[in-house]
Amino acid sequence: MKKIAFSAVLILILVLPNHEVNADRIKDIASIEGVRENQLVGYGLVVGLNGSGDKGRATMQSMANMLARMGLTVNNPRDIKPKDTATVMVTATLPPFPRAGNRVDALVSAMADAKDIQGGTLIMTPLQGPDGKVYGIAQGPVSIGGFAAGTGGTNIQKNHPTVGRIPNGVIIEREIPMSLNSLTEVKIILHNPDFTVASNMMREINRALKSGYAAALDPSTIALKVPESYKGRIVELIRFVENINVAIDMPAKVIINERTGTVVIGENVRISPVAIAHGGLTVEITTEYQVSQPSPFSTGKTVVVPSRKVTAKEEKAHLIQVSGASLGEVVRALNAMGVTSRDLIAILQALKASGALRAELEII
Incomplete structure (x- = not known):
């Protein structure tokens, strides 16, 4: 007997809200222009x-x-x-x-x-x-x-x-020539461009150096003029700057991989008041093989006859009413109902289409 069933496995990665300000070292979120592989x-x-x-x-x-x-x-x-x-x-x-x-x-x-x-x-x-x-x-x-x-x-x-x-x-056998000590300006490149993080980085660098040497050129680039006290000591300047902590403000984003059933939800994702109802449909195709035997001493042949049966089952939809909760709370409620990853993905897409999901929805 052969069965085909449509199902999915849920893998959910949820970043829980943290009311403390996240701060990372500059060396963990940015790199120096020209220093590359x-x-x-x-x-x-x-x-x-x-x-x-x-x-x-x-x-x-x-x-x-x-x-x-x-x-x-x-x-x-x-x-x-x-x-x-x-x-x-x-x-x-x-x-x-x-x-x-x-x-x-x-x-x-x-x-x-x-x-x-x-x-x-x-x-x-x-x-x-x-x-x-x-x-x-x-x-x-x-x-x-x-x-x-x-x-x-x-x-x-x-x-x-x-x-x-x-x-x-x-x-x-061959070196790539690069002289750091001759630089009059160092550019710091953010790994993930962001206006808020770039502004925070500029402010923290100027606060640490006690002057306005740093300027944010765009969401990904901070230009740092080399202070007179660090002329000829660029390595020491970079070491000092790399260890400055900067507040990180992550955008509200939901990442979906429908092939693997993976859902990643950021901590800043919120949802507007909404009611959610979703019913699952399961289709099962069963194939049984039956053998047809001819009468004794006849000219007939033994044949295998497939017998197929298709059944469809739709589960009862559950209604959830949400009032301005975080998406993490909604997901936990849906998990308690036993929704599959494909159900969750469909619900997230519907929330985005309705305007209730206040975050960017990215499907990879």
């Missing part, structure tokens, strides 16, 4: 695989090119058997203020039809930045944290065997 990428070869490598011509040609750079000429790349080699894309993140000789991790991803890169070694691979310049060299044994094996049509796999890491596998 950069992405590196390169094309390379992983060798030493146990027959799980590529079979394409691109791998053959890449191996021929590598051998040619080492002084070994290959007349016909098709003579190369690349089953123990895989072409890979190597990526890495260049941290702020890198220094030549420092090391960072490399991420290695198979590009062609390699089954896995377990036990392989990445051959020296130049990593380029967006400007085309080489900033690092990657090489080393690949660790995938899993495996893949199979025989006779049976396979077993743990994790993702075609992607691995090389801890500290990238040596930085």
Whole structure:
């Protein structure tokens, strides 16, 4: 018997109201303009695989090119058997203020039809930045944290065997020049632009420095002029500013992910007086297979006949009257009634359409 039922699982994350003012350090909600990571990428070869490598011509040609750079000429790349080699894309993140000789991790991803890169070694691979310049060299044994094996049509796999890491596998060869002490102005960039938070940050910085050095340019940018006492000591100035606490005013917002049934409700979400009634409809499709046998010694055939039955059930709607309560209280009342996540999402959308939900409703 086969049953199809429409249901959902409720996952609710509710941020409860807190009458205390939330304050975070500037370093937790903002960053310094220009102090950022950069992405590196390169094309390379992983060798030493146990027959799980590529079979394409691109791998053959890449191996021929590598051998040619080492002084070994290959007349016909098709003579190369690349089953123990895989072409890979190597990526890495260049941290702020890198220094030549420092090391960072490399991420290695198979590009062609390699089954896995377990036990392989990445051959020296130049990593380029967006400007085309080489900033690092990657090489080393690949660790995938899993495996893949199979025989006779049976396979077993743990994790993702075609992607691995090389801890500290990238040596930085080129530095990104940046002089902090020559700056006359430092710009602080908010991670989440907000007029109120930007204004609060400007006020707290000026209060801490006892002067009007900071100015809010827009909801995401605060320009800080370097005081004379901090000229040539920008690092110390940034350390001082980063540890200043700023009051955070979060917007009223409800986030819905209908695919997973997740609902996230902010602490400032409120609801106008309203009455809520919602009834659930459940549809069940049942399929039973019956065998029809022919009479003995007849020319008939045994056949399987499906028998389908469709039933629909609508639950009685409950009425809730709410008078200017927070949305958290409404959700708790709905949960007590046993509503599913899809019911809750439908109710939230209806509240927004009616104008009773005083918050932004975002569906992801």
